[in-house]
Amino acid sequence: MVKAVILGSIALDSLETPFGKAENALGGSATYASTAASLFTDVGIIGIVGRDFPEEHVKFLESRGIDLKGMEKAEGKTLYWKGKYGFDINAPETLDIQLNVLADFKPKVPDEYKDADFLFLGNLDPSIQKSVLEQMNKRPKLVVSDTMNFYIEKDREAVLEMVKLSDIALMNDGEARQLFKTTNLIKAAREILKLDSGLAIIKKGEHGAVFLTENEFFSAPGYPLENVRDPTGAGDSFAGTLTGYLAKTGDLSPENIRRALIYASSVASFNAEGFSLEKLKTITLEDVEARFNEFKKIVQF
Amino acid sequence: MVKAVILGSIALDSLETPFGKAENALGGSATYASTAASLFTDVGIIGIVGRDFPEEHVKFLESRGIDLKGMEKAEGKTLYWKGKYGFDINAPETLDIQLNVLADFKPKVPDEYKDADFLFLGNLDPSIQKSVLEQMNKRPKLVVSDTMNFYIEKDREAVLEMVKLSDIALMNDGEARQLFKTTNLIKAAREILKLDSGLAIIKKGEHGAVFLTENEFFSAPGYPLENVRDPTGAGDSFAGTLTGYLAKTGDLSPENIRRALIYASSVASFNAEGFSLEKLKTITLEDVEARFNEFKKIVQF
Numbered sequence A, B: 001m002v003k004a005v006i007l008g009s010i011a012l013d014s015l016e017t018p019f020g021k022a023e024n025a026l027g028g029s030a031t032y033a034s035t036a037a038s039l040f041t042d043v044g045i046i047g048i049v050g051r052d053f054p055e056e057h058v059k060f061l062e063s064r065g066i067d068l069k070g071m072e073k074a075e076g077k078t079l080y081w082k083g084k085y086g087f088d089i090n091a092p093e094t095l096d097i098q099l100n101v102l103a104d105f106k107p108k109v110p111d112e113y114k115d116a117d118f119l120f121l122g123n124l125d126p127s128i129q130k131s132v133l134e135q136m137n138k139r140p141k142l143v144v145s146d147t148m149n150f151y152i153e154k155d156r157e158a159v160l161e162m163v164k165l166s167d168i169a170l171m172n173d174g175e176a177r178q179l180f181k182t183t184n185l186i187k188a189a190r191e192i193l194k195l196d197s198g199l200a201i202i203k204k205g206e207h208g209a210v211f212l213t214e215n216e217f218f219s220a221p222g223y224p225l226e227n228v229r230d231p232t233g234a235g236d237s238f239a240g241t242l243t244g245y246l247a248k249t250g251d252l253s254p255e256n257i258r259r260a261l262i263y264a265s266s267v268a269s270f271n272a273e274g275f276s277l278e279k280l281k282t283i284t285l286e287d288v289e290a291r292f293n294e295f296k297k298i299v300q301f
Helices: A029-037 A055-063 A100-104 A126-135 A149-154 A156-165 A173-180 A185-195 A234-249 A254-272 A278-282 A285-299 B029-037 B055-063 B100-104 B126-135 B149-154 B156-165 B173-180 B185-195 B234-249 B254-272 B278-282 B285-299
Strands: A004-007 A011-017 A020-027 A043-050 A071-074 A079-085 A092-098 A118-121 A142-146 A168-172 A200-203 A209-212 A217-220 B004-007 B011-017 B020-027 B043-050 B071-074 B079-085 B092-098 B118-121 B142-146 B168-172 B200-203 B209-212 B217-220
Touching: A004 A029, A004 A126, A004 A234, A020 A029, A029 A043, A029 A055, A029 A234, A029 A254, A029 A278, A043 A100, A079 A100, A118 A126, A118 A234, A126 A156, A142 A156, A142 A234, A149 A156, A149 A173, A156 A173, A156 A185, A168 A173, A168 A234, A173 A185, A173 A200, A185 A200, A185 A209, A200 A234, A209 A254, A217 A254, A217 B285, A234 A254, A254 A278, A254 A285, A285 B217, B004 B029, B004 B126, B004 B234, B020 B029, B029 B043, B029 B055, B029 B234, B029 B254, B029 B278, B043 B100, B079 B100, B118 B126, B118 B234, B126 B156, B142 B156, B142 B234, B149 B156, B149 B173, B156 B173, B156 B185, B168 B173, B168 B234, B173 B185, B173 B200, B185 B200, B185 B209, B200 B234, B209 B254, B217 B254, B234 B254, B254 B278, B254 B285
Parallel strands: A004 A043, A004 A118, A011 A079, A043 A071, A118 A142, A142 A168, A168 A200, B004 B043, B004 B118, B011 B079, B043 B071, B118 B142, B142 B168, B168 B200
Antiparallel strands: A011 A020, A079 A092, A200 A209, A209 A217, B011 B020, B079 B092, B200 B209, B209 B217
């Protein structure tokens, strides 16, 4: 029984960082997010791949217990992204992007997913995100969404509508400042509160994340990574963990969301330590718990 | 008896932010730092002013119990800085700077200061910082120093030497990345550890601060300020509080440095809520304690 449904891209990535390179590695927001979420709960994926999508990647996702009924296989090629990280490991340069089968993607939510209580709408066009939400039999208990600068520039109103439709509309600090036209992150977070259900979470990359409600403020620190090998998918594994952990515990209290954010930061930091999904594939819940406990020491005073 | 000696600039600032303006307001690193430190301990100041330095500012500093024997009054005008903060309240544009009496400043440490155990070498030319350190009768128990991009560009080697001579060489994230030629903040902090006595602190503005030793890592969150009125002096009041609190407690354990950093963040956040020293002048130790306790809630999970 699928508890958390994850919509997003499934891609083949060609990556170069100062620490190595990879050709046609498994990538995409749904891939990172569902692998992370599968550490915590039963996940179903909604996405599209082409005929070229390697069987080994299918096998890997299945090995994590991820339900692939929502993964459509279409004529054509899988989404392809080629990126390069230079001196500033946080900001990749896109060398090539070929949408391929994603260009005409009209997601169909499998019947078995339609009663799921937890839904993550990963980084895709807001109209695709909305269509998945509308296909659900009832509104899920928790809808988490993600966006990026590309969609904010393309259609700000549609992104704002998705913020409104979500319980947690994830964005990073740059996106929040851009979307709400303010340099003050706390002001931006208050704008999110006005739109959605009263929870605002802003990711800050190496500086961690902040979480606001009307009455409280939580700051999750960044994990001190000396060697970031490949930050691709950090935001997606963060979002997948957040959704997966909340699905597992079923507890949406602010206290549990704080814990969920520390789990999310833990998994995202592991992810950045390896190329593509390399590290994410090998970590266990035990590893994540150990890092969660490290976070406790990091903020202690 | 002066417990903490503070070297730095004393200035008259003309400021403009989106929230107001001030002409010839009290400014300068020594002023902010000593006012902050005087909340905790007995402070003596080393700096220089001109004949135009208003008596009301002298009276204010005296009212805080700050010893002014080290404040030289010279022929000429006081350091003048004119700055403007625009849309991005964190980055001021310097419209005018007149060094005036500071141009030929050769600090003379008063005899009464020479046995002080705590010394803060505020943001001035490294050669001036070094000269003050050399005039002390013995090496203080704790030497805190500060720097800025201007000196890193002008004489990187001199700045590196000051890092080596200090126990805590404060810098912000941009300065740390610049000084050690890396985008990774943790790597930069490790470089500081190699040079100084085993403590590295990097300020991150709105994102708080990090503190590293060989064996531990502490992340102090930023205080969620929705209305930053004037961030001038935030770094100096941070440094002054750090020095003052450590002087007051006399405890240089990593645990106490963690607490000192939260006090420093508290005072610096108050400072940004008012123009010039407006807010810093009015807060009490009780206000700071209350904010310290707020920080406890901010990191709780």
